[in-house]
Amino acid sequence: MSLLHIAIISPFLLAILVPIFYKLFKQVHTGWFVLPLPILLFSYFISYISNVSHNRITTESISWIPSLGVDFIAKVDGLGLLFALLITGIGSLVVLYSIYYLGKDKEQLNTFYVYLLLFMGAMLGVVLSENLIVLYMFWEFTSFSSFLLIGYWYHREKSRYGAQKSMIITVFGGLSMLGGIILLYLMTGTFNISEIAAQSSEILNHSLFIPALLCILLGAFTKSAQFPFHIWLPDAMEAPTPVSAYLHSATMVKAGIYLVARLSPVFAESGVWLWLVAGFGIITLFWGSFSAVKQTDLKGILAFSTVSQLGMIMSLLGIGAAALHYPSIDDSFYTVATTAAVFHLINHATFKGSLFMVVGIVDHETGTRDIRRLGGLMSFMPITFTLALIGTFSMAGLPPFNGFLSKEMFFTGMVRVLEMDIFNLETWGLLFPILAWVASVFTFIYSMRLVFKTFTGKYQPEQMKKKPHEAPLGMLIPPIILASLVIIFGLFPNILSHHLIAPVMASILPSLLNDSKEFVVHISFWHGPTIELFMTLGVIAIGVVLYTTFPKWKSMYDLHPEKLTLNRFYDRGLDLVQNGSFKLTKTYMNGFIRTYLVYIFTFFILIIGASLFMKDAFVVKTNNLAPIGLYEVVLALLIVVASITILFAKSRLTSIILLGAVGYIVALFFVLFRAPDLALTQLVIESVSVSLFLLCFYHLPKLKREESRIGFKLTNALISVGVGVVVTLVALSSHSNKLFESISQYYIENTYEKAAGKNMVNVILVDFRGFDTMFEICVLAIAALGIFAMIKLRLTRRKEG
């Protein structure tokens, strides 16, 4: 086990120890014991940067289930390292923040940090796994730990609702992803991503290629909250704010992005991939930013904003795939979309993390997150206000913050779609820049609402639960670090480009890198008066106008009726499934044995009858029939008459006697067909059972003892006739299809020779096949003891006295 493996599983190991720390050191906040680990891991992963920037990939392997091709292979390349740094870096800040956010007397800190560490380890596993099955295992771990974290305040109904919703949606996607992984395995014979990617051109035309692509994308879209699966993310905001900052903005929701980026080398050649990833991304971008504007809850705004930014990264990854189709043209021209995706991934993690922490501070210090109650906090919380300002301006894409740079590159990528002539992009491609621009306007509006509605305007002390004041320093340090990163990456973007962004692009687009070339990423702050710059100016101008006139056009959101929202659709769907299955079960499981018998016999007729005719098994041969004697005819007539009379008998007594008659006729048949042992036994047993029937008849309750015929029901008649016909047909055809000679000759020859008996039936029963007899007497013994127990042990009656 290498150091890398230990690094991945170390959060799980620490999670075991957390409850011990919690119990032993009551006076120390448990978070302090957790904090060193992510810092340690972060510095450990920092040490990989020099390796990765020289395109050296570290791979460590332990075998797990080698016979199934499942091994725990850890791989650090550019993409994995970027995510690992995000996870551990923001993880450290979130742990520090949570120490001040969660009070040690009020909260169950042990469970919180156990869940958080589980999540951290799972996320590291997802981004550093080379084997898809191992990746899937960690993927589900993230779903579960996220479920536990959202439901952390499980006494609130909304927390439970949000946790359940996110669980249903992400596990649905996770399972579909597992399907996609298995399809990939069927096509390539391996679970290892790099080996699959090596075969990507061969499987491109495989019939399972498109299903695998769709399944994998479904997994990625549900996890990364893409339209229409984004509905779980706003409800996940019931989690404690550190959790929202960590899981639902910086790390877990980017797992889908990671998956898309990681599997780009496998799927990106296909046009379906480009259209789906870019199309869903851009729709999500628009819908998220459009919906964010109408939110009144600060975390609601941030949730929809996350949805929209994730859509933006997703669409950039989709468009970036187009670069693969232009190998001849200078590759930096089309790869700009991928660069923008990676860069914005980093930027979003920084500013969104800090914004969540800011919102948490506001919530913590005022007692409310409702934008209508807040206002005028600027003078009370100057530091928080500054942090919020940096975060939101970066989110809106204003200079000099890093959001501006990635937004410019985003526009560049979208505008270049117009120059592409593949996969019908020349006709429908125009939608991409237009939607991107409109969405950016909305992004601008909600960003401004977020910061100015909270910190400026009228101060309403009566609306707030606490008197607002500045947060403690420990709570401010993490957002300060993130906000300073926002500024540093904004002013000096190229400190990232060579060491981090270029290697990540090498992992996403490996096929463009032949002959040991490297991606040259240079992010320039000022790129001249291009169309992108005018688009940004337009965003700011229109955005300012729309923001100031927001109360006038607010009613536009009411046009969209509540009934047609996706949430309502989800709730209705869940209800429909539950009620539907309940009703369905109630219809066919009605509790009447007669109904179940109808099902059983109907299926019997259908299955046996259909297979009899579909396999051409129905044959009648008359060559080996025995001659029919007079006695047989007479007995057969008698038994038919007796059986039919039972059906029409009015009294039950008649039925019992007739049943006895049938039994005795059967005994006579045994005599006629020369089976004396059977005849003897049948006679005695029939007498016994008839007397038992009479006993039952005698004890029928008087109230319901009406003498009536069996009521006629057409279904019952049809089914019984059908069963009779099917059984007869089967008997006839099996008699006509004798494949082997009987083995009875052996018994005839050896009954006396080997077993010293002359009664062959008895010798078979006790000697040749005595084993069966032994268990048949066991059956009898059990029956007798059962009757004894049923009659003697009547606990209810004894209780009643």
Next chain:
Amino acid sequence: MKTNDVILQTVTKITLFIIILFSIHLFFAGHYYPGGGFIGGLMTSGAIVLLLLAYDMKTVANILPIDYKYMIGVGLLFSVGTGAGALLFDAPFLTHAHSHVLLPLLGDTALHTAVLFDTGVYLVVIGVTMTIIQTIGEDE
């Protein structure tokens, strides 16, 4: 009015032994002629049922102080024991052995371990039938 079953009881006393003899005959003849443990056991319990019909349950319990549930157990032990006995002689389970033996009173007799097995069947069948009938009969 108290019924007087003197005819039934007298006839029962005579027929009982005939039926039991017949059932024992059926049991022992089983290996050569129709019969065997099963039908023999049913016949014997038929005789006891006749006794139950002629007299009441207490009287029969005095005449035959047997717990039929134990009889089932003993019967099962006989059958399984016969089967397991074969293992002592390094033969597969339920291998039977037979030979002709010169017995002091009966002379040349064919003995067969299958009879022991059948005895088990016989006892179980009597036990089962009598348990069922007694339990139902005693139930109020």
